[in-house]
Amino acid sequence: MSKIKNEWPTQNHMALLYRRSMASAAQKSALNAVEFEKRGIPYEEVYRCTSRQLAANNARAFREKMADVNDLREWGKQMTPEIGREAFGMEIIESTEDCFAMDMHFCPHLKGWQEIGMSDEMCAKLCDLAMEGDFAMAREMGYDLENPLRLANGDCACRVIYRRAKKEEE
16 A cells, blocks of 8 residues: 555646646656666666756756846746646745745656556655756756655655755855
8 A cells, every 4th residue: 555645636727737748758757767677777877867967958947037046036936837836736835035945745747657556665766866857956056955755755745945055165
């Protein structure tokens, strides 16, 4: 029996399509991981590397849209468009110049993995690999990221907390 709770209601048609698209992409990645594992082909470092590459590209795109990349309220606006808020069941916990924190009560990636029968352990592993991109994007933006709660670990939400990175001398 799974310890993972990953349900969040929405009737928003666009959010449901967005969820489905993300779940399908996550399923492909999960099935690739399983097949690589069956064949004894190491894939985790490649997955992490490509996640970091994509994060660098995404960070450049975000920077172009932000008036002040040092203001995490701006980051929060970029990270939480209406469709994303609805699709992920986002709840903003804090939005200040120095910190942006939110809980996501639903994960389309996780739902995709669950739909194809991934074990809780594999879902947690895939979540860790997927979060590599989030941590890399935070670094690219000059932020620190904490992820103390994860739906894939059986927590009530996935909590992400972005803070401005401390300078070396601090």
